[in-house]
Amino acid sequence: MTASPSRVGILTDGDFSEEQRAAADWLAARDGIAIERVAFDDLAAPISDASSESSTEVSAESSHPSPDESYPGLGVGDRRSRTDPLRRFDALWWHRAAPIAESDPLADAAEGIDRYLAAGGGLLLTLRAMASVDRLSVESVPPDRVGEDSLGEPTGVLWRSLYADHPAMASLEGLRHHVRERGTVPTVRYERVLPERGEPLASTLRGDTAIPDEVTAVSWRVGEGDERGGPGGAVVGLGAPVLFADPPGIDDHAHDLEVHDPDAPGLAGTRDCLVAGCLRSLAVDDGTPARPTDADDMRRLRDRIDDAGEDGPGGRPKYHLTPPANWLNDPNGLIRWDGRYHVFYQYNPGGPFHNTIHWGHAVSDDLVTWRDEPVALSPSPDGPDRDGCWSGCAVDDDGTPTLLYTGGNGRDQLPCLATTDDPDLRSWEKYEGNPVIESPPADLDVLETEHWRAEFRDHNVWREDGRWHHLVGTGLVDGGGAALLYTGETLTEWTYEGPLLAGGPDAGAVWECPELLDLGDRRLLHVSDYENVVYFLGTVEDGEFVVDSEGVLDHGDFYAPQSLSDSNRGAEDETDTERSLTWGWLPEARDVDAQWDAGWSGALSLPRVIETAPDGDLRQRPADEATDLRTERLADGETVALAPDDQRRLDVSGAAIEIEIEIALDDAEAVEISVFETPDRAEHTPIRYARDGTLSIDRTPSSRDPRAFADAQSMAVPPYDEPLSLRVFLDRSVIEIYANGRHCLTSRVYPTRDDAVGVSARAEGGRAEIASLSAWELGEAMPTDGD
Numbered sequence: 001m002t003a004s005p006s007r008v009g010i011l012t013d014g015d016f017s018e019e020q021r022a023a024a025d026w027l028a029a030r031d032g033i034a035i036e037r038v039a040f041d042d043l044a045a046p047i048s049d050a051s052s053e054s055s056t057e058v059s060a061e062s063s064h065p066s067p068d069e070s071y072p073g074l075g076v077g078d079r080r081s082r083t084d085p086l087r088r089f090d091a092l093w094w095h096r097a098a099p100i101a102e103s104d105p106l107a108d109a110a111e112g113i114d115r116y117l118a119a120g121g122g123l124l125l126t127l128r129a130m131a132s133v134d135r136l137s138v139e140s141v142p143p144d145r146v147g148e149d150s151l152g153e154p155t156g157v158l159w160r161s162l163y164a165d166h167p168a169m170a171s172l173e174g175l176r177h178h179v180r181e182r183g184t185v186p187t188v189r190y191e192r193v194l195p196e197r198g199e200p201l202a203s204t205l206r207g208d209t210a211i212p213d214e215v216t217a218v219s220w221r222v223g224e225g226d227e228r229g230g231p232g233g234a235v236v237g238l239g240a241p242v243l244f245a246d247p248p249g250i251d252d253h254a255h256d257l258e259v260h261d262p263d264a265p266g267l268a269g270t271r272d273c274l275v276a277g278c279l280r281s282l283a284v285d286d287g288t289p290a291r292p293t294d295a296d297d298m299r300r301l302r303d304r305i306d307d308a309g310e311d312g313p314g315g316r317p318k319y320h321l322t323p324p325a326n327w328l329n330d331p332n333g334l335i336r337w338d339g340r341y342h343v344f345y346q347y348n349p350g351g352p353f354h355n356t357i358h359w360g361h362a363v364s365d366d367l368v369t370w371r372d373e374p375v376a377l378s379p380s381p382d383g384p385d386r387d388g389c390w391s392g393c394a395v396d397d398d399g400t401p402t403l404l405y406t407g408g409n410g411r412d413q414l415p416c417l418a419t420t421d422d423p424d425l426r427s428w429e430k431y432e433g434n435p436v437i438e439s440p441p442a443d444l445d446v447l448e449t450e451h452w453r454a455e456f457r458d459h460n461v462w463r464e465d466g467r468w469h470h471l472v473g474t475g476l477v478d479g480g481g482a483a484l485l486y487t488g489e490t491l492t493e494w495t496y497e498g499p500l501l502a503g504g505p506d507a508g509a510v511w512e513c514p515e516l517l518d519l520g521d522r523r524l525l526h527v528s529d530y531e532n533v534v535y536f537l538g539t540v541e542d543g544e545f546v547v548d549s550e551g552v553l554d555h556g557d558f559y560a561p562q563s564l565s566d567s568n569r570g571a572e573d574e575t576d577t578e579r580s581l582t583w584g585w586l587p588e589a590r591d592v593d594a595q596w597d598a599g600w601s602g603a604l605s606l607p608r609v610i611e612t613a614p615d616g617d618l619r620q621r622p623a624d625e626a627t628d629l630r631t632e633r634l635a636d637g638e639t640v641a642l643a644p645d646d647q648r649r650l651d652v653s654g655a656a657i658e659i660e661i662e663i664a665l666d667d668a669e670a671v672e673i674s675v676f677e678t679p680d681r682a683e684h685t686p687i688r689y690a691r692d693g694t695l696s697i698d699r700t701p702s703s704r705d706p707r708a709f710a711d712a713q714s715m716a717v718p719p720y721d722e723p724l725s726l727r728v729f730l731d732r733s734v735i736e737i738y739a740n741g742r743h744c745l746t747s748r749v750y751p752t753r754d755d756a757v758g759v760s761a762r763a764e765g766g767r768a769e770i771a772s773l774s775a776w777e778l779g780e781a782m783p784t785d786g787d
Contacts, residue, residue: 004032004033004276004279004280004283005033005089005090005091005122005279005280005282005283006032006033006034006090007033007034007035007036007088007089007090008027008033008034008035008036008089008090008091008092008093008279009035009036009037009038009086009089009091009092009093010023010024010027010035010036010037010038010092010093010094010095011038011040011092011093011094011109011129012037012038012039012040013039013040013096013100013106013109016037017096017097017098018245019095019096019097019098019243019244019245020095020096020097021245022244022245023093023095023126023244024037025244026244026272027093027279030276036089038086038089038092040106040108040109041108041109042085043085043086043108043109043111043112043113044108044109044111044112084115084116084119085112086112086113086115086116086121087116087119087121089116089121090122090282090283091121091122091123091124091279091282091283092113092116092121092122092123092124093123093124093126093279094123094124094125094126094129094132095124095126095127095129096126096127096128096129097127097128097186097243098128099128100128100129100131100132106132106135106136107135110135110136110137113136114136114137114223116233117138117222117223117232117233117234117235118222118223118232118233119223119233120223120232120233121233121234122233122234122235122236122279122281122282122283122288123136123138123233123234123235123236123282124235124236124238124275124278124279124282125235125236125237125238126237126238126239126242126275126278127186127188127238127239127241127242127243128146128186128188129237130143130188130218130237130238130239131143131146131188131239133195133198133218133220133235133237138197138198138220138222138235139195139196139197139198139220140196140197140381141190141193141194141195141196141381143188143189143190143237143239144190144191144192144193145187145188145189145190145191145214146187146188147186147187148184148185148186148187149184149185149187149241150183150184151180151181151182151183151184151185151241153181153206153207154178154180154181154206154207154249154267155178155179155180155181155185155204155205155206155207155240155241156176156177156178156179156180156204156205156240156241156270157176157177157179157202157203157204157205157216157217157240157274158175158176158202158203158204158205158210158211158212158596159175159176159177159201159202159217160175160200160201160202160203160351160596160599161175161308161596161597161598161599162301162304162305162325162326162351162599163201163289164308166201166277166281166287166289167277167278167280167281167284167287168201168217168236168273168274168277168278168280168281169277170273170277170280171265171273171276171277172265172270172273172274172277175596175597176205176210177205177270177274178205178249178267178270179240179241179242179248179267179270179271179274180241180242180243180248180249180267180271181248181249181267182248182249183243183246185241185243186239186241187239187241188216188237188239189204189214189215189216189239190214190215190218190350190356191213191214191215192355192356192387193356193379193381193386193387194215194348194349194350194356194379195218195220195291196378196381197220197222197291198218198219198220198235198237198291199218199219199220199289199290199291199292200215200217200218200349200350200351201217201218201219201236201289202215202216202217202240203215203216203350203351203353204216204240210592210593210596212350212351212352212353212355212592212596213353213355213356215350215351216238216239216240217236217237217238217239217240217278218236218237219234219235219236219237219281219288219289219290220234220235220236220237220288220290220291221233221234221288221289221290221291222234222235234281234282234287234288235288236278236281236282236288238274238275238278240274242271242274242275243271244271247267247268248267248268248271249266249267249268291349292324292349292374292375293374293375294374295371295372295373295374297374298324298372298373298374299324299372301324301325301326301372302324302325302372302782304325305324305325305598305599305600308599309598309599309600310732311732312655312732312754312756312757313655313676313683313732313733313751313752313753313754313756313757314676314703314705314732314733314749314750314751314752314756315655315732315733316598316600316732316733317603317656317731317732317733317734317781318655318656318731318732318778318779318780318781319606319629319656319731319778319779319780319781320586320603320604320605320606320731320734320736320781321343321345321362321370321583321603321604321781321782322600322602322603322604322782323345323347323360323600323601323602324360324372325352325599325600326347326348326349326350326351326352326599326600326601327346327347327348327350327351327352327353327354327600327601327602328345328346328347328360328585328600328601328602328603328604329345329346329354329357329559329560329585329587329602330345330346330391330513330559330560330562330585331343331344331345331560331561331562331583331584331585331604332344332345332346332359332391332392332393332394332405332562333359333376333392333393333394333403333405334393334394334562334563334564334581334583335394335395335396335401335425335564336564336566337396337401337423337425338423339365340363340364340365341363341364341365341367341564342361342362342363342394342425343361343362343363343364343370343583343604344359344360344361344376344377344394344403345359345360345361345362345585345604346358346359346360346390346391346585347359347360347375349375351596352595352596352598352599352600352601353592353595353596353601355388356379356387356388357379357388357389357390357408358375358376358377358378358379358388358389359375359376359377359378359389359403359405360375360376361373361374361375361376361425361426362782363424363425366625366628367581367607367623367625368625368626368628368629368779368781369780369781369782369783370781370782371782372782373424373425373426374426376425376426376428377389377403377405377418377428380430383407383409383416383430383434384407384409384412384414384416384434384435385405385407385408385409385416385430385434386407386408386409386410387408387409387410388407388408389405389406389407389408389416390405390406390407390408390413390457390458391405391406391457391458391459391512391513391560392404392405392406392415392416392458392459393405393459393460393461393562395461395462395463395491397419397491400419400420400421401419401420401425402417402418402419402491403417403418403419403428404416404417404436404459404461404470404491405417405418405459406457406458406459407434407435411451411452411453412452412453412454413452413454413456413457414434414435414437414438414439414456415435415436415437415459415470415472415494416430416431416434416435416436417430417431417434417436417491417492418430418431419431431492433492436491436492436493436494437472437486437494439454440454440456440474440484441484441496444474444476444484445476445477445478445479446474446475446476446477447474447475447476447477447509447510448477454474455473455474455475455509455510456472456473456474457472457473457474457512458472458473458512458513458514459471459472460513460514460515460516461491462516467487467488467489468487468488468489468490468491469485469486469487470485470486470487470488470494471483471484471485471486471500471514471515471516472484472486472514473510473511473512473513473514473527474510474511475508475509475510475511476502478505479502479504479505480502480503480504480505480506480507480508480509480511481502481503481507481508481509481510481511481527481529482499482501482502482503482511483499483500483501483502483511483514483516483525483527483545484496484498484499484500485497485498485499485500485543497543498543498544499544500514500516500525500540500543500544500545501525501536501544501545501547503527503529507529507534508529508530508531508534509529509530510529510530511527511528511529512527512528512529512530512560513527513528513560513561513562514526514527515527515561515562515563516540516545517563517580517610519537519580519610519611519612520612521612522537522538522539522548522612522616523537523538523539523540523545524536524537524610524618525538525545526553526561528559528560528561532552532553532555533552533553533554533558533559533560533561533584534550534551534552534553535550535551535552535553535618536549536550537549537550537612537616537618548616549616549617551618552715553584553620553744554584554605554744554745554746555713555714555715555743555744555745556697556713556715556744556745556746556747557586557587557589557713557746557747557748558584558585558586558605558744558746559584559585559587560584560585561582561583561584561585561605562582562583563580563581563582563583563610564580564581565578565579565580565581566578566579566580566581567579579609579611579623580609580610580611581607581608581609581623582605582607582608582609582610583604583605583606583607583608584604584605584608584746585602585603585604585605586602586603586604586605586734586736586746586748587602587748588601588602588748589699589708589709589747589748589749589750590705590707590708590709590748590750591707593707594705594707594708594750603733603734605736605746606622606623606626606729606736607622607623607625607626608620608621608622608623608744609621609622609623609624613742617742618742619741619742620738620741620742620743620744621727621738621741622727622729622738626658626729629658629776629778629779629781630658630776630777630778630779631776631777631778631779632776632777633774633775633776634651634652634653634654634657634775634776634777635650635651635652635773635774635775636774637772637773637774638651638770638772638773638774639769639770639771639772639773640761640769640770640773641767641769642668642671642761642762642763642767642768642769642770643763643767644668644763644764644765644766644767645762645763645764645765646762646763647760647761647762648760648761648762649758649759649760650759650760650761650770650773652759652773652775653757653758653759654730654757654775654777655676655730655731655732655756655757656730656731656732656777656778657730657775657776657777657778658727658728658729658730658775658776658778659675659726659727659728659730659759659773659774659775660725660726660727660728660772660773660774660775661673661725661726661728661770661772661773661774662723662724662725662726662770662771662772662773663689663723663724663726663768663769663770663771664723664724664768664769664770664771665689665691665723665766665768666763666766666767666768666769667766667767668691668763668764668765668766668767668768669690669691669764669765669766670688670689670690670691670763670764670765671688671689671761671762671763671764671768671770672686672687672688672689672761672762672764673686673687673688673689673726673728673759673760673761674686674687674758674759674760674761674762675687675728675730675735675759676702676730676735676749676751676756676757676758677756677757677758677759677760678751678753678755678756678758679755679758681701681760682704682753683701683702683703683704683751683752683753683756684701684702684756684758684760685697685698685699685701685702685735685747685749685751686698686701687726687728687735687737689717689724693716693717693718694714694715694716694717695714695715695716695717695724695737695739695743695745696712696713696714696715697712697713697714697735697737697745697747698712699711699712699713699747699749700712702749702750702751703749703750703751703752704752704753705750705752707750708749708750709748713745713747714745715739715743715745716743717739717740717743723769723771724739724740725739725740725741726738726739729778731778733748733749733750734746734747734748735747735748735749759775
């Protein structure tokens with residue numbers, strides 16, 4: 001059981017309001033807690049030396065206005081309080097429902113509160129008091145939503161699973177808790193921005209709907225501790241509607257201001273448990289988590305998720321790159337620097353949802369084992385990237401690593417630049433002249449939407465013919481998606497040249513994440529159109545792309561790929577190793593609630609080598625280094641005859657394995673390979689190859705979890721040379737398939753049973769043969785402390 005603060009100072013900036021009085025009454029009624037009223041005016045008074053007989057003490061009054069009333073345990077302070085009157089409190093609580101006027105004496109009180117926090121004190125800010133974190137020097141970015149909400153349904157907190165062990169949750173079951181169902185309530189939360197220093201603890205629950213991007217509880221660690229050591233002070237901000245002066249719901253009228261049984265709390269009881277738990281967190285070591293800032297912090301995040309999560313079928317991938325916790329989407333800034341591979345990615349430190357994007361960072365020496373690095377880019381509170389640092393790329397500018405990325409601010413999204421002289425690429429300096437392109441081309445009718453003044457984002461930059469070239473994704477009014485070409489002598493001055501390629505009205509409204517790859521005699525341009533990654537093979541002539549052929553890079557859960565050119569893999573390798581390595585984002589195929597409960601979202605594909613075949617068609621295969629993941633051979637070139645309609649269990653199993661398989665249809669209509677299969681086949685995922693050349697995945701029987709998507713995915717696999725050759729990578733919740741070294745289909749599935757590890761085969765309507773079956777157990781890409 002965690003300790004509770006025994007003495008709490010109730011901060012006031014004037015006479016108690018009815019709401020503040022009710023909150024003080026509630027706290028005074030709790031066993032073992034003594035409270036005192038602390039006026040801001042008194043905090044502004046000078047502090048005398050401890051040896052002085054004329055020391056000035058902080059006011060210690062009843063929270064009621066009449067002087068003859070007091071709360072249990074009311075004290076007059078001790079010798080230590082004469083040097084710092086607040087030091088006698090285990091925690092301070094400022095609870096305020098009314099707006100805070102600029103004329104309030106907060107600035108004068110802030111110095112005393114800051115001194116108290118620096119000495120290791122704890123501060124709880126509830127309702128509108130949370131909006132004052134910047135004026136208290138706790139935080140540089142205040143909540144951007146401060147006002148009132150008129151509740152139409154029960155509202156409360158959506159607690160992060162990452163911090164399910166936080167003291168605020170000690171007396172509550174689960175992560176979703178309503179605290180009020182009616183009335184007009186104060187609203188304080190982070191929506192388009194996140195705190196720069198604070199760690200989000202909870203978002204918003206409205207009815208049964210999770211609203212992850214409305215962050216309503218945050219914790220901060222401040223100061224460096226006093227002479228006794230310790231981590232410094234702790235602050236918790238709670239903007240959820242925790243009101244005390246009137247019942248939070250109809251069912252609670254009979255229990256107004258009553259402390260409920262935590263086993264059956266009701267709305268008022270849930271509020272009580274939540275607020276008491278937040279106060280409790282301020283009185284225990286490490287009870288208030290700090291914002292992760294370094295590589296060790298990121299590793300601890302990964303450890304927390306892995307310790308609490310599932311490591312079997314349906315869980316977090318084992319050898320595909322995932323974020324340490326929270327959210328991942330597009331791979332960004334891929335570069336090999338000083339012999340190490342760096343993968344940056346779109347990252348939201350606020351939780352497993354897409355909002356307020358930063359750049360996450362992972363590094364590898366071998367493309368197999370990866371290490372989490374600190375966040376590389378964060379939004380600047382006063383910059384053109386205030387609302388997010390979105391997708392971009394990395395280049396070597398004559399020895400200087402440089403990032404071009406999209407900065408979001410309000411309804412604008414424009415290119416920004418950052419550089420570093422850090423050989424580890426951890427710290428970046430943003431260009432003072434950002435954005436480097438101030439607006440989309442004036443003579444182009446760029447699409448405007450509800451959210452954006454212009455759909456104009458995502459960057460691919462390369463050096464060619466002595467100049468920089470720069471692609472930006474966009475959408476054109478009545479013209480569909482397009483990739484716009486700029487050129488420049490430097491990375492900060494750009495000239496618009498025109499569309500490299502425009503898809504026309506049938507090509508998708510917006511093209512995101514355009515990238516142009518040089519494959520030798522031909523070039524590959526790929527774009528992401530909200531649904532698919534479409535590629536074009538052809539040539540560039542006079543600044544325009546001439547299309548020879550086109551297709552889809554991956555027919556499943558794969559989006560926004562980005563590549564790096566790897567032309568020098570090491571001195572030992574004497575062969576020509578010029579290659580393009582491509583990673584794609586593997587989005588989740590389950591709903592928001594499932595992602596929230598998991599505490600993480602998103603993975604990256606294995607690095608792929610993209611090249612052209614002698615016949616000119618596109619080839620894709622895993623990077624050769626993927627074989628280094630193999631730890632144990634499970635099957636070695638086995639042959640399996642399949643009788644008509646006979647379900648055959650194969651001697652291969654596992655949740656994180658690689659399978660190489662060759663399938664000959666003979667006279668069968670199709671062959672079905674089921675993976676992630678339970679012994680009773682209650683859960684299984686069929687991979688079906690039909691005579692018409694269709695390869696499909698049916699996710700309907702994959703999972704008993706109703707939050708998992710159950711649609712089918714398919715692609716055409718022309719029978720170039722029978723038998724069909726497949727490399728199938730199974731990684732807990734990922735299926736990544738390479739067919740004939742040309743076609744890719746990636747899928748996300750979520751089996752719920754630990755025994756969903758089997759593999760079986762069946763021939764439909766005739767005989768077939770597995771001409772060769774090999775399989776391996778695969779190792780860990782980002783080992784945690786226990787591995």
